[in-house]
Amino acid sequence: MAMVNGAALIGVDWGSTSLRAWLIAADGTVLAERTAEQGASTLSGHAAFTAAFDEVTGAWHAAHPRLPVIACGMVGSTHGWRDVPYAPCPAGAAALAAGLQRPQDGPHIVPGVLFDGAGLPPDVMRGEETQIVGALHLHETLRAASCIVLPGTHSKWTQVRDEQIVRFATHMTGELYAVLRQHSVLGRLMPKDAGPDPDAFVQGVDAARDHGDLGLPHQLFAARSLGVTHKLPHAALADYLSGLLIGHELHAGLQWRAAAGLNAKPLALVGATKLCARYQLALQRFGIPTDLVLDNTAPAGLLALARQAGLLQKEDHD
Amino acid sequence: MAMVNGAALIGVDWGSTSLRAWLIAADGTVLAERTAEQGASTLSGHAAFTAAFDEVTGAWHAAHPRLPVIACGMVGSTHGWRDVPYAPCPAGAAALAAGLQRPQDGPHIVPGVLFDGAGLPPDVMRGEETQIVGALHLHETLRAASCIVLPGTHSKWTQVRDEQIVRFATHMTGELYAVLRQHSVLGRLMPKDAGPDPDAFVQGVDAARDHGDLGLPHQLFAARSLGVTHKLPHAALADYLSGLLIGHELHAGLQWRAAAGLNAKPLALVGATKLCARYQLALQRFGIPTDLVLDNTAPAGLLALARQAGLLQKEDHD
Numbered sequence: 001m002a003m004v005n006g007a008a009l010i011g012v013d014w015g016s017t018s019l020r021a022w023l024i025a026a027d028g029t030v031l032a033e034r035t036a037e038q039g040a041s042t043l044s045g046h047a048a049f050t051a052a053f054d055e056v057t058g059a060w061h062a063a064h065p066r067l068p069v070i071a072c073g074m075v076g077s078t079h080g081w082r083d084v085p086y087a088p089c090p091a092g093a094a095a096l097a098a099g100l101q102r103p104q105d106g107p108h109i110v111p112g113v114l115f116d117g118a119g120l121p122p123d124v125m126r127g128e129e130t131q132i133v134g135a136l137h138l139h140e141t142l143r144a145a146s147c148i149v150l151p152g153t154h155s156k157w158t159q160v161r162d163e164q165i166v167r168f169a170t171h172m173t174g175e176l177y178a179v180l181r182q183h184s185v186l187g188r189l190m191p192k193d194a195g196p197d198p199d200a201f202v203q204g205v206d207a208a209r210d211h212g213d214l215g216l217p218h219q220l221f222a223a224r225s226l227g228v229t230h231k232l233p234h235a236a237l238a239d240y241l242s243g244l245l246i247g248h249e250l251h252a253g254l255q256w257r258a259a260a261g262l263n264a265k266p267l268a269l270v271g272a273t274k275l276c277a278r279y280q281l282a283l284q285r286f287g288i289p290t291d292l293v294l295d296n297t298a299p300a301g302l303l304a305l306a307r308q309a310g311l312l313q314k315e316d317h318d
Numbered sequence: 319m320a321m322v323n324g325a326a327l328i329g330v331d332w333g334s335t336s337l338r339a340w341l342i343a344a345d346g347t348v349l350a351e352r353t354a355e356q357g358a359s360t361l362s363g364h365a366a367f368t369a370a371f372d373e374v375t376g377a378w379h380a381a382h383p384r385l386p387v388i389a390c391g392m393v394g395s396t397h398g399w400r401d402v403p404y405a406p407c408p409a410g411a412a413a414l415a416a417g418l419q420r421p422q423d424g425p426h427i428v429p430g431v432l433f434d435g436a437g438l439p440p441d442v443m444r445g446e447e448t449q450i451v452g453a454l455h456l457h458e459t460l461r462a463a464s465c466i467v468l469p470g471t472h473s474k475w476t477q478v479r480d481e482q483i484v485r486f487a488t489h490m491t492g493e494l495y496a497v498l499r500q501h502s503v504l505g506r507l508m509p510k511d512a513g514p515d516p517d518a519f520v521q522g523v524d525a526a527r528d529h530g531d532l533g534l535p536h537q538l539f540a541a542r543s544l545g546v547t548h549k550l551p552h553a554a555l556a557d558y559l560s561g562l563l564i565g566h567e568l569h570a571g572l573q574w575r576a577a578a579g580l581n582a583k584p585l586a587l588v589g590a591t592k593l594c595a596r597y598q599l600a601l602q603r604f605g606i607p608t609d610l611v612l613d614n615t616a617p618a619g620l621l622a623l624a625r626q627a628g629l630l631q632k633e634d635h636d
Contacts, residue, residue: 114547116547120529120532121543122540122543123539154503169532170536171533171535172502172503172535172536172539175503180497183497183501185490211438215567216566217490217570218567220494221441222438225440225441226439229432229434231440245535249535249536251533252533
C-alpha cells in the first residue's frame with residue numbers, strides 16, 4: 001500500500017435527508033467519518049450535488065488526490081445526482097458493481113435493487129443493498145441463506161441465497177411512526193419530553209402479536225383511547241405506538257420469512273444500535289431469537305463493491 | 319304545535335374541526351341548516367364555545383326563543399365545552415338521554431359511548447352514537463340486530479342488538495389517508511389535481527383483500543413503488559392508497575363482523591354519500607352486499623334523544 005495513512009477509498013452513504021462519508025482503509029478500517037445534512041432530497045441539479053460532495057469530501061481529496069469515491073443510497077434515484085437503474089433480483093456484489101454509474105467529477109454510484117415478481121407490486125431499495133453486501137462480507141454465516149432485516153424509516157426484510165438478494169419486502173414502519181406522532185390525533189396526547197417506556201413498548205408489540213387480525217387501522221386508535229380512558233399514562237403512548245407498529249411489521253414479516261423457507265436460517269438485524277435493540281426485544285416477544293446484530297455495515301459494503309469493480313489502486317497482496 | 323314554522327329543536331353535530339346545526343321540525347324535517355368552522359378542537363374555554371354557539375344559532379334563538387338545543391360530538395370531550403362522561407356499552411337512546419349534560423346557557427350535550435371489554439384496549443366514540451340512534455329511528459330493520467358502519471376520519475364498526483350499541487371498533491382509515499398523503503413520502507408522487515381513478519381504487523382494495531397478510535406497513539409502500547417503476551400513473555396513486563386503506567379496514571372489519579355473528583344481519587353504511595359509495599364498491603370487491611346506505615342521520619338522532627329526554631315542548635299528539 002502506497003496510500004498515505006492507509007486510506008484506500010472514500011465511501012458515502014447518501015440518503016434522502018442526510019449523508020455519511022468515510023475514509024476507508026483497504027482492510028475495511030474506518031479512518032475518518034464526516035456527516036452532513038445535504039441529503040439527496042434537499043438537493044437539485046448537478047451543481048448542487050457537486051458542491052455538497054466537495055464540501056464533505058474535499059479535504060480528503062486534497063490529502064489523497066487519487067482516491068476513488070463510491071456512494072450508495074438515494075443519491076442514485078430519479079431525484080438524485082444521477083438516476084442509476086435498479087439491479088433486478090437476484091442481485092449480488094457482481095451485479096451491483098457492474099451497475100455502477102458515475103456523474104462527471106462525482107462518485108461511482110451503486111444501483112438500487114428491484115424485486116418484481118410473485119404477482120405483487122414491485123419493491124425497491126437504495127442503500128440497503130450496500131449494507132447487505134457489507135454484512136455478507138463480514139459474516140460468512142449469512143452468505144448461503146439468511147434473513148437480513150434492516151429496521152428504519154423504510155425497513156427491509158431480505159432473503160439472501162448464495163450471496164444474492166433474491167427477494168425483499170419494505171415496511172414503512174419508521175415513517176408511519178413519525179407521521180402519526182407528528183401529524184395525527186395520536187400525537188396530541190403524547191408529551192414531547194417523554195422518556196422511554198419499555199413496558200408500554202412490549203404491550204404494543206403483544207397487542208399486534210395477539211390481536212393483529214383486528215387490523216392496524218383499528219389497533220392504532222388504542223394509542224389514543226388508552227390515554228383518553230387513563231389506562232396508560234400519556235407519557236407511555238408513544239412507546240405503545242412504536243411497539244404496535246413494529247409488532248405489525250414482525251407479524252407480517254415473520255410470516256413472509258416462513259413462506260420464504262427461512263425459519264431455520266440465520267436472522268440478522270442490521271442498523272442503528274438502539275433501533276435494533278427495539279427489534280430484538282420485539283422479536284423475543286414473538287419467541288424468535290436474533291442471531292446477529294450489526295451496526296453500520298455500509299463502509300464494508302462500499303469497500304467490497306469498489307474492490308469488485310476494480311476501483312481500488314493496485315493492491316499489495318504480498 | 320305552537321312553534322313558528324313548525325320548528326321543534328335546534329340540533330348541532332359539533333365535531334373537532336367543524337360543526338353543523340339544524341332547525342328541526344317535530345316530524346324530523348330539517349327546516350334550515352348552518353355550518354361553521356368553529357370545531358371543538360379550535361375553541362378553548364366556556365366563553366369561546368358560548369360565542370361560537372351564539373354566532374351559529376343566535377338567529378334561530380331570536381326567532382324561536384323557547385326552542386331546546388341539543389348537541390353531539392367532540393363538544394362533549396375533555397377539550398370540548400363540557401367533559402360529558404361516556405355511556406358504557408350496551409348503550410341505547412335511553413342511556414344516552416339520561417347522560418345529557420348542559421353547560422350554562424349552552425346546549426344539552428349527548429355523551430359519547432365507551433366499549434371496554436373482551437380483554438382489549440377500550441374504544442370510544444363521540445357523535446356517531448347519535449347517528450346510530452337516528453339510523454335506528456329511521457329504519458326498523460336495523461333495530462333487532464345489525465352491523466352499522468360509519469366511514470370517516472375515524473370509521474366506526476358497530477354491533478347493534480335490541481336498539482343498543484353493544485360493541486364497536488374504530489378504524490383510523492381516513493386519518494391515515496390524510497397524513498400519509500400530506501406528510502409522507504407517498505404523497506410526494508401524487509399530483510394535487512388528480513381526478514378520481516376507480517380502477518386504481520379497486521386495485522388497492524383487491525391488494526388488501528388478497529394479500530392483506532403481507533401487512534399494511536408493507537403494502538403501503540406499493541403506493542410509491544408502483545409509481546417509481548411506472549406500473550401506475552402518478553395520478554392513480556392516491557386512489558390506490560385509498561383503496562388499500564379501505565381494503566385493510568374491510569379485511570379486518572369483516573372478520574370482526576363475522577366474529578360478532580352479524581354475517582346474516584343487515585349491513586348499513588351511514589355517512590357522506592361519496593364516501594359511502596367508495597365503501598359500497600369496496601364491499602362488493604369482498605363479495606358483501608350493502609343493505610342500506612344512509613346520509614346524515616344526526617338530525618333524526620338528535621331529535622330522538624331530545625324527545626327521549628323530554629326536552630321538546632309539549633307535543634300535540636292528537
